[in-house]
Amino acid sequence: MASSSTAARELQKELEGKANDLSKIQKDISKNHQVRKKYTIQLGENELVLKELDLLNEDANVYKLIGPVLVKQDLAEANANVRKRIEYISAELKRLDSTLQDMEEKQNSKKEAIYKLQQRIQSLQAGKAKA
Amino acid sequence: MTPQRWLEGGGQKLGGTRVVQRWKGGSCNFPFLFSLRQPLSLLLSSRRRQLLPLPTFLLAPAPPTSSHRPAPPRPAVQRFPATPCRWSASSPTENDTSDWTQHSEGRGWWAMEEPVKGTVTSLSSIYSPEDAQKASVRVQEQISEYEKQVQQLQSFLNDNTNLVNLVKKLPDQLHHDIMVPFGKAAFFPGKLIHTNEFLVLLGEGYYADRTSKQTIEILKRRGKDLESQIENLNAVIKDLKYEASFFDETATEAAEGVVEIREDYVDEVSDEEEKDTPTPGEDDFARILSRIDELEKEEMESEMAEEAEDEDKVDLSHLLSHTHIEPEVIHSEPKESSVLPISKNSDLNLSSNIKAPASSASNNTLPRAVEQKKLESLPDTPVSKNEVLSTRNDSSKAFTGSIVEHTHNTEKSQTGQPPAPASKPVSRFKMRKK
Numbered sequence: 001m002a003s004s005s006t007a008a009r010e011l012q013k014e015l016e017g018k019a020n021d022l023s024k025i026q027k028d029i030s031k032n033h034q035v036r037k038k039y040t041i042q043l044g045e046n047e048l049v050l051k052e053l054d055l056l057n058e059d060a061n062v063y064k065l066i067g068p069v070l071v072k073q074d075l076a077e078a079n080a081n082v083r084k085r086i087e088y089i090s091a092e093l094k095r096l097d098s099t100l101q102d103m104e105e106k107q108n109s110k111k112e113a114i115y116k117l118q119q120r121i122q123s124l125q126a127g128k129a130k131a
Numbered sequence: 132m133t134p135q136r137w138l139e140g141g142g143q144k145l146g147g148t149r150v151v152q153r154w155k156g157g158s159c160n161f162p163f164l165f166s167l168r169q170p171l172s173l174l175l176s177s178r179r180r181q182l183l184p185l186p187t188f189l190l191a192p193a194p195p196t197s198s199h200r201p202a203p204p205r206p207a208v209q210r211f212p213a214t215p216c217r218w219s220a221s222s223p224t225e226n227d228t229s230d231w232t233q234h235s236e237g238r239g240w241w242a243m244e245e246p247v248k249g250t251v252t253s254l255s256s257i258y259s260p261e262d263a264q265k266a267s268v269r270v271q272e273q274i275s276e277y278e279k280q281v282q283q284l285q286s287f288l289n290d291n292t293n294l295v296n297l298v299k300k301l302p303d304q305l306h307h308d309i310m311v312p313f314g315k316a317a318f319f320p321g322k323l324i325h326t327n328e329f330l331v332l333l334g335e336g337y338y339a340d341r342t343s344k345q346t347i348e349i350l351k352r353r354g355k356d357l358e359s360q361i362e363n364l365n366a367v368i369k370d371l372k373y374e375a376s377f378f379d380e381t382a383t384e385a386a387e388g389v390v391e392i393r394e395d396y397v398d399e400v401s402d403e404e405e406k407d408t409p410t411p412g413e414d415d416f417a418r419i420l421s422r423i424d425e426l427e428k429e430e431m432e433s434e435m436a437e438e439a440e441d442e443d444k445v446d447l448s449h450l451l452s453h454t455h456i457e458p459e460v461i462h463s464e465p466k467e468s469s470v471l472p473i474s475k476n477s478d479l480n481l482s483s484n485i486k487a488p489a490s491s492a493s494n495n496t497l498p499r500a501v502e503q504k505k506l507e508s509l510p511d512t513p514v515s516k517n518e519v520l521s522t523r524n525d526s527s528k529a530f531t532g533s534i535v536e537h538t539h540n541t542e543k544s545q546t547g548q549p550p551a552p553a554s555k556p557v558s559r560f561k562m563r564k565k
Contacts, residue, residue, distance in 0.1 A: 042335075046335055048356070060339055060341075062337060062340075063339070064336050064338070
């Protein structure tokens with residue numbers, strides 16, 4: 001009897017630990033979502049800029065706001081910069097996606113483990129009740 | 132004066148700087164604005180200011196879809212895994228509601244292992260009315276959120292069109308007399324010159340010198356973008372509204388004590404189907420498909436082989452030798468022979484068909500002979516079409532048909548062979564299925 005109750009307590013502890021892990025993972029996931037949102041916004045903006053830059057004439061004056069300063073830039077240079085930026089952001093997004101997937105997998109496995117634990121606890125309690 | 136000073140100095144005097152400043156402040160990633168070039172001062176101070184800050188969320192390409200979309204409303208209590216339900220076996224109260232939104236369509240929840248045929252569950256035990264209500268409220272909240280976004284976008288769109296009009300008008304005159312804002316409260320008279328020069332912010336800190344017309348083009352493109360975003364949001368809202376109405380319905384139904392009656396549909400029909408699918412029908416079908424593939428391959432081969440007749444004959448013999456042709460197989464004759472006049476030679480043809488199996492072991496001399504005869508007899512009959520004939524084969528062995536070029540195949544069907552030779556690839560299907 002005593003052993004079963006200690007076992008139950010242990011299970012309970014384990015369950016708590018797992019639940020904590022799970023919530024941590026979920027937090028990470030939501031963080032990931034936020035970061036990704038930011039990046040997608042930036043990506044959209046960069047694409048817009050790129051579109052506009054593409055539409056500009058060769059001889060158009062392009063400035064870049066660097067800190068407080070408007071610096072004149074070559075159109076080609078600006079174009080290249082924006083492209084690079086887009087590339088970087090897409091790579092970053094991809095990376096985030098993969099980590100997100102990872103985390104989701106982890107989350108699922110955690111959920112499963114927790115579910116199993118719950119079941120075990122339940123069965124233990126049921127056994128106790130019978131006894 | 133440093134550029135910064137330059138900007139600021141300009142800004143204090145002329146409304147335009149505020150644009151730059153704000154922007155720089157980083158409160159918005161992508162102001163929808165343009166700023167007039169400094170030396171040329173501006174007149175649109177207050178109106179312009181409103182245009183500037185475009186909240187970052189507006190820049191998200193599309194309204195959140197699957198992964199971004201806020202999790203579907205769920206009952207407030209979070210449960211861990213969805214408990215698999217066994218309605219009749221265990222207590223119905225165990226039924227987890229956490230999964231319901233995913234299965235909300237048509238209110239079929241889970242496919243359960245139901246030991247008993249047909250169960251009656253009151254709807255409220257599955258979805259408590261409160262939960263449904265909560266879900267509905269949540270969806271409503273989402274809707275209002277999106278509607279707010281749409282309104283905001285709409286206001287941006289309006290501002291944009293206003294701006295377009297203004298930019299259109301500006302170069303109408305060489306200069307404009309304006310009151311230039313000075314600080315927050317003060318204005319002084321000024322003059323707006325260089326009315327056709329605009330410094331337009333493209334986003335990400337990039338500015339470009341543009342004329343009025345070019346600026347208008349840019350602004351119009353932005354307007355279009357805004358419109359499409361609004362459209363997207365509206366679509367999302369529509370979706371959400373449906374969802375909300377469904378939740379409402381569920382809530383009222385649950386509250387009214389509607390009962391859910393389920394009968395095990397799986398038992399009678401789908402069970403059989405499930406069992407069946409991997410067996411005969413599906414199998415046959417797969418076989419047919421693979422057969423067709425083979426046929427096509429052979430067709431290709433034969434086309435290629437047409438040029439080299441001799442080789443082709445060897446090929447044919449190969450085919451015959453490992454394909455085990457049943458006596459009733461119609462073996463429509465060799466593929467190559469671009470001059471084969473089978474149609475006029477049904478007798479010969481038949482004989483070749485029948486003899487083919489016999490020759491399968493030996494290196495089929497007979498068909499070749501037949502063929503040669505044919506060739507001799509009517510060497511110059513023109514061939515009108517390439518038609519594919521297939522053979523019938525009981526077992527699932529490799530394809531035994533071959534491709535024939537002939538003008539008509541009606542006569543062949545008179546040979547009394549059970550499977551009428553098909554003249555089109557389609558009918559092969561039918562034949563197979565018999």
